[in-house]
Amino acid sequence: MSIWPRVLITGADGQVGRALLTSFAGSAEVIGCNRASLDLANADQIRKKVRAVAPDIIVNAGAYTAVDHAESERDLSFAINGRAPGILAEEAQRASALLIHYSTDYVFNGSKKGPWVEDDATDPLSVYGASKLAGEEAIRNVGGRHLIFRTSWVYAPEGKNFVLTMLRLGRERDSLNVVDDQVGAPTTAGELARATHAIATGILEKKFGADRTLSGVYHMTCSGSVSWCGFARAIFKRAHKLLGDKTPKVNPIATSDYPTLAKRPHNSVLSNDKLQRTFNMRLAPWQSALDEVLAAIAAYPRP
Ligand SMILES: NC(=O)c1ccc[n+]([C@@H]2O[C@H](COP(=O)([O-])OP(=O)(O)OC[C@H]3O[C@@H](n4cnc5c(N)ncnc54)[C@H](OP(=O)(O)O)[C@@H]3O)[C@@H](O)[C@H]2O)c1
Numbered sequence: 001m002s003i004w005p006r007v008l009i010t011g012a013d014g015q016v017g018r019a020l021l022t023s024f025a026g027s028a029e030v031i032g033c034n035r036a037s038l039d040l041a042n043a044d045q046i047r048k049k050v051r052a053v054a055p056d057i058i059v060n061a062g063a064y065t066a067v068d069h070a071e072s073e074r075d076l077s078f079a080i081n082g083r084a085p086g087i088l089a090e091e092a093q094r095a096s097a098l099l100i101h102y103s104t105d106y107v108f109n110g111s112k113k114g115p116w117v118e119d120d121a122t123d124p125l126s127v128y129g130a131s132k133l134a135g136e137e138a139i140r141n142v143g144g145r146h147l148i149f150r151t152s153w154v155y156a157p158e159g160k161n162f163v164l165t166m167l168r169l170g171r172e173r174d175s176l177n178v179v180d181d182q183v184g185a186p187t188t189a190g191e192l193a194r195a196t197h198a199i200a201t202g203i204l205e206k207k208f209g210a211d212r213t214l215s216g217v218y219h220m221t222c223s224g225s226v227s228w229c230g231f232a233r234a235i236f237k238r239a240h241k242l243l244g245d246k247t248p249k250v251n252p253i254a255t256s257d258y259p260t261l262a263k264r265p266h267n268s269v270l271s272n273d274k275l276q277r278t279f280n281m282r283l284a285p286w287q288s289a290l291d292e293v294l295a296a297i298a299a300y301p302r303p
Pocket residue numbers: 010011012013014015016017034035036038039040041060061062063064065080102103104105132150151152153154155159160189
């Protein structure tokens with residue numbers, strides 16, 4: 001019999017899902033499920049899969065993440081982001097497993113002056129944000145052992161993300177307009193996965209005390225903050241050094257000059273103090289995490 005914990009990871013083809021597969025490999029029996037092997041919109045499939053796997057830990061990295069499309073796909077985004085986490089929580093409780101789930105900075109309205117703390121009032125501006133908040137509430141209502149990590153501006157060397165979009169646009173254009181009045185903490189999937197793995201392992205080893213009292217919401221982002229425009233400039237500056245890419249001119253614009261279907265918060269910065277206090281965990285500064293991702297991109301052949 002294996003003495004390794006059995007870890008069920010949903011959304012295993014996504015940015016965070018892939019990074020989790022890497023982080024847990026070598027210290028857990030990992031069962032990664034993508035949409036084809038576990039459709040989070042299908043409640044029966046979720047129950048059957050969890051019962052068949054009998055995991056010690058469920059990490060729910062699957063989500064409906066198309067923020068603008070969610071405005072016109074409310075039912076689907078609520079099924080995946082709002083209802084599925086509650087079913088996973090019920091099944092985790094039934095299996096005496098720990099549920100780890102990711103939520104978002106978009107549960108807030110962005111109006112606060114300083115970093116948001118976990119107890120600040122939520123007020124999502126978009127369907128996506130509302131659906132993720134419903135997922136948090138569904139997990140809390142079940143009341144089993146759970147950790148909800150709210151994160152922001154996630155990217156990885158592969159996937160659909162701002163960094164890869166900027167690198168592509170930078171090759172195609174000499175100048176770009178990028179929003180400068182939305183501030184947040186760009187966070188790599190790799191940093192999230194490493195921290196998740198360390199915390200999950202620590203909980204199994206009872207490093208942090210009684211794990212039922214640890215249940216709740218934690219903010220988990222890379223440290224520091226920047227606007228999308230500042231982030232774009234940093235991407236091009238560092239990509240020039242690491243990848244030899246040309247450096248386009250980046251013009252700051254206001255959110256009002258770049259209308260999107262879903263409204264986004266102006267201030268998305270999350271305080272990570274609770275994460276540090278509870279688990280002695282701090283993620284890397286966004287600048288060094290960006291360098292790590294760019295170095296990984298540099299290692300791939302590009303078209
Ligand atoms: N990306 C961000 O900027 C960001 C910011 C804050 C919080 N988060 C949260 O962080 C977590 C991980 O996000 P991520 O960046 O890794 O997102 P991602 O790259 O979009 O990955 C999400 C994964 O979920 C899968 N999925 C979608 N619908 C599904 C369904 N019905 N059944 C099963 N799987 C389904 C997707 O599969 P397909 O590829 O087949 O669609 C995809 O592989 C999510 O909870 C997200 O809400 C993300």
